[in-house]
Structure formats: structure tokens, C-alpha cells
Amino acid sequence: MKTPISHSLLSLLHLFILCLLCFVVTIEASNKQVSAMYVFGDSTVDPGNNNFINTAFRSNFPPYGIDFANQVPTGRFTNGKLGTDFVASYLGLKELLPPYLDPNLSDEDLLTGVSFASAGSGFDPLTPMLGNVIPIAKQVEYFREYKKRVEGMLGKQRTERHMKNALFFISAGTNDYVINYFSLPMRRKRYSVPGYGQFLFQHVKEFIQSLWREGARKIALVGVPPMGCLPIMITFNSKNVVLGRGCVDKYSAVARDHNLMLQHELFLMQLNVSKPAGAKLSYIDIYEPLANMIQGRENLGYDEVDRGCCGSGFVEATFLCNGVSHVCYDPSKYVFWDSIHPTEKAYYDLFMAARPNIDALLSG
Numbered sequence: 001m002k003t004p005i006s007h008s009l010l011s012l013l014h015l016f017i018l019c020l021l022c023f024v025v026t027i028e029a030s031n032k033q034v035s036a037m038y039v040f041g042d043s044t045v046d047p048g049n050n051n052f053i054n055t056a057f058r059s060n061f062p063p064y065g066i067d068f069a070n071q072v073p074t075g076r077f078t079n080g081k082l083g084t085d086f087v088a089s090y091l092g093l094k095e096l097l098p099p100y101l102d103p104n105l106s107d108e109d110l111l112t113g114v115s116f117a118s119a120g121s122g123f124d125p126l127t128p129m130l131g132n133v134i135p136i137a138k139q140v141e142y143f144r145e146y147k148k149r150v151e152g153m154l155g156k157q158r159t160e161r162h163m164k165n166a167l168f169f170i171s172a173g174t175n176d177y178v179i180n181y182f183s184l185p186m187r188r189k190r191y192s193v194p195g196y197g198q199f200l201f202q203h204v205k206e207f208i209q210s211l212w213r214e215g216a217r218k219i220a221l222v223g224v225p226p227m228g229c230l231p232i233m234i235t236f237n238s239k240n241v242v243l244g245r246g247c248v249d250k251y252s253a254v255a256r257d258h259n260l261m262l263q264h265e266l267f268l269m270q271l272n273v274s275k276p277a278g279a280k281l282s283y284i285d286i287y288e289p290l291a292n293m294i295q296g297r298e299n300l301g302y303d304e305v306d307r308g309c310c311g312s313g314f315v316e317a318t319f320l321c322n323g324v325s326h327v328c329y330d331p332s333k334y335v336f337w338d339s340i341h342p343t344e345k346a347y348y349d350l351f352m353a354a355r356p357n358i359d360a361l362l363s364g
Contacts, residue, residue: 034091034362035162036113037084040139040207041171041222043119043341045084048075050119050133052101057120057131062323063310067331067344075099077119077318079309079331080344084169086351087358088113091167100142107153113166116142119318122176123203126186130179136172136203140210147214163215164278167362170207171222173262176200177254178227178340197258201265208269212276218361220354221266222284223259226291228252231307232339235314245306247294259287282361289353293335293346300349303333310338317341 039045043057051060058075059065065073067080074096076082081096088097093112098105100114118134121127128135134142151159181187181196191199208219227233228251237251238244266281294305307313309328310321317338328334332345342350 033165034093034167035165036111037088037091037093037097037167037169038113038143038216039084039097039115039117039169039171040136040143041117041169042121042175043077043117044174044222045082045115045169045171046075046077046117046119047082047085047097047099047115049099049101049115049117051075051099052103053118053132053134055120055132057118057133057318059119059318059321063321063325063327066327077341078337078344078347081347083347083351083354084115084171086348087167087169087354090351090355090358091362100146110146110149111153111162114146116140116146117171120175120179122172122174122180123200123207124176124180124187125203127176127180130184136207140207140214143211143214160215164217166216166218167358168211168216168219169222170219173200173224173258174227177224177251177258178230178233182251193254194257194261197261200258201261204262205265205269208281212279217276217278218280218282220282220284220358220361221262223262223287224255225286226252226294227255229291229294229306230340231313231336232315232317234306235339241314247306252291255287259283259285280361282357284354284357286350286354289350290335290342290346293349297335301333301345302335304328305335307334308336308338308340309334309343313339315339 048060050058059077060073060075062073065071065076085096089095097113097115098109100116116139120131120133121136123136125135154162187196211219226247228248233248233251234245235241237248263283266283270281293300293302297305308316309331310316311325316325317340321338331337331343334343335346337343
């Protein structure tokens with residue numbers, strides 16, 4: 001004889017289901033509270049702004065974008081999506097975050113967010129000059145220009161609310177070291193490595209303060225990766241380019257120190273009583289997740305971790321990775337797409353590692 005389920009047990013079951021539904025709805029609602037996403041920085045978050053300026057730092061040609069629909073190169077320095085595309089999709093804003101300089105953007109595209117980032121840029125004003133790309137300060141100018149366009153659509157008061165509910169995402173700093181400090185003598189003559197870091201942090205603080213003045217309240221700032229593990233850094237700093245392709249810890253140690261100092265600076269800014277009400281800063285770590293992909297490659301599904309998928313993988317990037325370059329059979333087995341930039345799979349894994357920090361930044 002079957003024992004009937006008691007009314008009290010059914011009530012508990014219904015309560016559990018109701019709570020579960022409320023939890024799911026709360027998550028969805030919290031994501032939908034994000035009005036837009038605005039991105040600043042370098043090639044790790046540039047979806048194609050450099051297509052519209054006079055620079056050699058471009059990727060709007062094959063084999064870049066080989067894993068997009070119809071294999072269309074968009075100007076992203078990878079085989080498919082960037083990490084910021086995954087964030088925008090996760091927040092329910094759009095599948096791909098477009099470049100601000102695209103003249104064909106609709107009002108809806110503008111309202112839900114754009115990227116102002118430029119490949120080759122950095123916090124040091126000298127860095128973008130080396131590649132004739134968009135400086136961080138100019139990216140902020142573009143944002144102010146953008147904000148005026150939004151005010152024309154929403155009005156001033158609604159625009160202020162729109163900015164307070166938006167996610168601001170910043171990824172830069174690697175070029176300042178790799179393209180600038182380590183490669184050219186100008187900054188090294190003036191600054192020690194720690195001194196150069198402090199020089200960069202002063203520009204970071206000024207940048208964040210300029211965003212605060214424009215109404216930004218939720219800002220995520222990405223650290224730098226293990227720079228000694230970038231295939232191009234291994235190539236230029238190894239005694240045996242083919243057989244001695246281990247990470248060069250001298251450069252990764254600089255990245256570790258930079259990230260520790262950056263977290264400390266952000267912590268002090270967060271404690272500052274003069275910061276705007278409701279302003280929140282979040283540090284996004286990519287050093288450890290990327291190092292884990294390299295060190296534990298088999299566990300994470302990677303076969304190649306010290307060279308890119310494009311060409312030899314040792315030096316190819318931007319115009320050196322082109323339509324006649326050999327391309328690996330399966331980019332998802334590679335951490336790096338070219339000698340500098342991650343594959344779409346690696347960007348997705350970095351996004352998944354960053355997701356708890358993004359959730360914490362956007363909560364409340």
C-alpha cells in the first residue's frame with residue numbers, strides 16, 4: 001500500500017520550489033539591472049576600433065575571426081569572441097560588444113554598451129604613440145562624446161541612472177611593459193621597474209577618477225597576465241627558440257608584483273572617503289587562471305601552451321598572422337591564438353574565472 005505524502009511535506013516541497021524559482025529570477029533580474037557595458041583598454045578588449053584609424057595594429061583580415069559565423073574577421077585579435085563578449089552575453093546585453101568607432105551602430109547598440117579600446121594602447125601615454133593607436137585619455141574623450149549622444153536619446157537624468165547601473169571594464173597594462181618598457185630604452189633610463197609601476201598606477205588612478213566624474217560607479221580593472229609566458233616573450237628571451245620554450249619568470253615576476261601593487265592601489269581608492277557614493281572597484285585576476293591553463297594544460301583540455309595557433313606561433317601577430325599563414329587544426333586546443341593573444345576558448349575560461357568577481361561587483 002502506497003503511503004500518501006503528507007500535506008506538510010507537500011507544503012515544504014512547494015516552498016522549496018518557490019524559493020528556487022525566486023533565486024533564479026533574482027539572478028536574472030540582477031543581470032538585467034545592468035544597463036550597459038563600457039570597455040576601455042588594449043587589444044584584449046578591442047573588437048575592431050583600430051579598423052577605423054590609421055595604424056598597422058589591425059586584425060580585420062583572415063585568419064583572425066576564423067571561428068565566427070562565415071569566418072568574418074571583425075578586428076578582434078583572436079579566432080572568435082573576446083572575454084568581454086562573453087561578459088556582455090552573460091549580462092543579457094548582447095552577444096557581441098561592438099566597437100564605438102563603427103559608423104553603422106544603431107541606437108540600441110549604443111545604449112547597451114560599446115568598447116572604446118584600441119589594440120596597442122596602454123596607460124603610459126607613450127605606449128599608444130608607438131603604434132599610432134587610441135590613447136586611454138582619448139578613449140575617455142570618446143566616452144564623453146558617447147554620453148552626450150545618450151543624453152540626446154534619454155535625457156540627462158535617465159542618462160545618469162543609466163551610467164550608475166552600467167559595468168565599466170578596463171583591460172590594459174601589458175603593452176606598457178612588453179611593447180614599451182622591456183623593448184625600448186626611454187622609460188628604462190628614467191624608471192626602475194617598481195618606479196615604472198608607480199608611474200602607471202598614477203595614470204590608472206587618474207583614469208578611474210575621470211570615469212567617476214562621468215558617472216561610473218561599477219568599475220572592473222583587469223590585472224596583467226604572466227608576461228613571461230606569452231609566446232613572443234618566450235621567443236625573444238630563450239636560448240633555444242624551438243626546444244627551450246618555457247615561461248621566462250623574470251617577466252612574469254614583474255607581472256606578479258604589478259598585480260599586487262595594483263590591488264593595493266585599488267583597495268586604497270575604495271577606502272578613500274572622497275570617492276563618489278556607491279562607487280565600487282573590482283580587481284579581475286587573469287594571471288592565475290592563465291598560469292593554470294599553462295601548467296595544468298591536460299586537465300583543462302589544452303595541448304599547446306607556448307606557441308600560438310597562427311603560423312609558427314612564435315612571433316606572428318597582427319599583419320604577420322595573415323591569409324597565407326598556416327593555422328592549427330583545432331584552436332580550442334591552444335591557449336594562444338597568435339604569439340600574444342588568447343584563443344576564444346582561453347578567453348571563455350578567463351571569463352568563467354572572473355565571473356564571481358563580476359557578480360560581486362554588480363550585487364547590491
